[in-house]
Amino acid sequence: MFEAKADSATTVYTVATSMPKPEAGMFEAKANSVASMPKPEAGAAVSFVPPYACGADFEVQLHESGSTVIAPASLAEAVNCSAAELAALAAYWQDLPADAYLRDGGRYRFRRHSCFVAEASHLRQVQHRAHWQPLEYNALHGGIERWFEPIVAEVNANQAWSRLLLGLTEIASRLKGRQPWFIEAHQFRIDTTDGIGRPTPEGAHRDGVDLVAVLLVAREGIKGGESRVFDATGPNGQRFTMSEPWTLLLLDDLRVIHETTPIQPTASHGHRDTLVVTLRAGGFIAPA
DSSP, X not given: OEEEEEOSSOEEEEETTTSOOOOTXXXXXXXXXXXXXXXXXXXXXOOOOOOEEOTTHHHHHHHHHSEEEEOHHHHHHHTTOOHHHHHHHGGGGSSOOBOTTOTTOOOOEEEEEEEXXXXXXXXXXXXXXXXXXXXXXXXXXXXXXXXXXXXXXXXXXXXXXXXXXXXHHXXXXXXXXXXXXXXXXXXXXXXXXXXXXXXXXXXXXXXXXXXXXXXXXXXXXXXEOOEEEEETTSSOEEEEOOOSTTOEEXXXXXXXXXXXXXXXXXXXXXXXXXXXXXXXXXXXXXXX
């Protein structure tokens, strides 16, 4: 059922029965066409600017294509937070425990995880629970209950944090219909102290939810970390590198597959910090 392909940088796992195999040109961008760009010199680092949607157009793009990238200024407006309020949240990425569940033997990922329910513009945190994904969506880490340390109380009490999560639920409601949203929030740090760090060791995947939000919090002393998004049922895709803090990648999980390429250090203590928020209707994913 599962196929794995390994190279020197990463191991990519795909679900053979439900995910399309990469085809030539799969990651050829609509706005950043790989074919139209000059070939880089050997050893050169290449990054493509995100295809930012302007202002409120991001919701139109999300509806039409299943994904969109929102610039930091547009994000602040969309979730009713100032840039300074969002920037202040970054301090809470300095004390993330190591991920003890990495099956590739790596020591490059640190994270915290908490769950919430949003209903009628009200956000409440639920009792701490395991993060669980079926093998159908995560061939590497699926099928096991993963208990991560919760996000600290100071973050959950922060008004900017609440407005950010509720702002994402409003976007989800306009896309999918107003309803209660079951939210999982993940703080990630991918570190390069031991060399290569893998933001998505499971490879290109879906998450089994309705909406996925990937927010870049910080990016320091690294190269790589390219975001790749492509149609779940076809070859069309885009590739770009998020570099500005509080850039937001929004994904309609039913329609697109995503991954982030490995990172390598360009300075000591190189790392990439992200906040990944998933929103799902009908309840949290749990073992049957």
